[in-house]
Amino acid sequence: MAMRKREEDEVFPNAAGIDVGGSSHWAAVPRAADKEPVREFGAMTDDLNAMADWLLACGVDTVALESTGVYWIPVYEVLEQCGLTVWLVDARQMKYVPGRKSDVLDCQWLQKLMSLGLLRAALRPGDEVCVVRAVVRQRAALLTEQASWVMRMQKSLVQMNIQLAEVLSDIMGASGQAIIRAIVAGERDPHVLASCRHSRVRRSEEDIVRALRGNWREEHLFVLARSLAMYDSLAQRVLECDAKIDALLVPLKRHEIELAGATKRGSPNPLGFNARLALASWAGVDLTRINGISEGVALTILSEVGPDLSRFASVKHFCSWLSLCPGTKISGGKVLSARTRRSANRVRQALKMGAMSLSRSDSALGAFYRRLCSRMDKPRANTAVAHKLARMVYFMLKRGEAFVDQGQQRYEEQQRQRSIAALSRRASALGFRLELATTPA
Structure with a gap:
């Protein structure tokens, strides 16, 4: 009865785990799949092909691969070419599990966690x-x-x-x-x-x-x-x-798109070709229409995640992956910290560089950036504006929406109306009535 319950809990019953190393790799399959469920393979191409053949012979369909340096890349490519579903998992997810002091136990632990569905796959874009x-x-x-x-x-x-x-x-x-x-x-x-x-x-x-x-x-x-x-x-x-x-971008042009407006000037490291048209033809939308997104920033975004954002369930998942959303360190109903996580994500860094370029922009985003700088320090304002840019990029790529700049005057008028409404509610709560002057002060 206990064995049947354990089998019912398995999400991926035919999963394998591979602990990646520089000179050898340890692979583990389910105990019932082979008499020797744990084996060591070398790092040569022939060894990787032999490991793939052994996994297929054991009936494995899903492999959990530990992301160790750059050693996982050839293993990932060989297994994927053989038709296996490869999940690249973060080694930090198993960092604090005690009792695993050897590569043999590491790969077995990977296989067990993968079979129970307790691991999450990292983003690996297409070839x-x-x-x-x-x-x-x-x-x-x-x-x-x-x-x-x-x-x-x-x-x-x-x-x-x-x-x-x-x-x-x-x-x-x-x-x-x-x-x-x-x-x-x-x-x-x-x-x-x-x-x-x-x-x-x-x-x-x-x-x-x-x-x-x-x-x-x-x-x-x-x-x-x-x-x-x-x-x-x-x-x-x-x-x-x-x-x-x-x-490389020539065969990726899948959309016929006409660009409106002139190309932005002042890029510190301009590309040596018409990157705006090439990127818009690839993505189907012109990301450079967003204020602060230059051709270089758009190229970084599309080269890191691609134009297909279906891997992200919502815009919140996308911003969380970029480490741009506020933290949720809460204990006992009290928010202990709301700081964003530190991350070396290249898309995050590109968006923050784009946010910094809005300091003198006469657009609505520029006015929003300067308004935040008046309320908080510039690093926090930069992160908040980068978060806003990430949401715009997500909706443009996900829905194919075109970006329309409202302008600085429209944004300032909206903020003025919001301030008047807030003052009216405050005056009404105190028993007063707010009247606007007929002539401006």
Whole structure:
């Protein structure tokens, strides 16, 4: 009777568990499936194929795979190609379970939890999304490394007392690059270097001349030249990634869409192709119509989750996956903490960067961001606006809704009407009646 009850509790009776390692993998199947329910397999491709054949011979249809570094990726791909349903589970779900001190017991515990339906699968997009995601992440890594070489150039300039950062907001802008390349080419006259500035630079030519008077030491000039060469080399690699992304997005164009409005300007790292049209043709909606969502942010969102959000039951599940929703640390009916979880989610970081760009926007979202900044600190306001952007992205991708900006004046008028209604309710509760003045104050 106890055995029958145990079998009825199993959600996935033919499930297997695999503990992934760098040099070998331990796999466990149900006890009744094989005389040796736990086996060790190597990390070579032949070993992975042998493991897949053994799982199929044991009648396994679902596999729980522990996400360990990047070692799980080849195991996942091989098992998925063999027709098995693979669940990528977080190792932290089994972290605090005592008594498991070896890989053999780990894989058995994975198999048991999976059979009882106590594990949750992590988001693993389709192959077409994974291909684009790999190149987009490589591009982001190149941009991060490129920024480190910009800091090295800044350090060399400061060591020579060339205070270029004091007169230019971006030393790698049009004026900054022109001046630095002239310095590397051998120019030392500050007046000639200052003439390279763009006409839109606010600082006067005299201020730039003063900032360009320094000590031209040979070793610092050598480091500056090498850093600029590395910067240019990485810029070329970024262009190669842009060309590859453009080629990967061509077969993903499933929608015929006409774009309205002009492309947003001012992106710090613009893509080397018409990414707005390519992404809109892939997703069916133009995410860049949302204020704060640039082409780079839209590319990050679609390359991480894809245009299909059916894996998320609701917008609340999507925002929870992004770690943008308030926390629910409650004890005894009292809210102990409502802080959002810390997360390295790339979509979350992209949305927060997009929210920061709204500080000077004349849109309704810009007015909303500035209103929150007046009530709370900027990091919390940034997270709240990123949450709002995530909800807009979800509804656009899920329902195909188009985004329409109401404008700053419409938003401010709505807030004014809400304030008047709140004051009227407050006055009525105190026994007074609120009357609006005929002439504005």
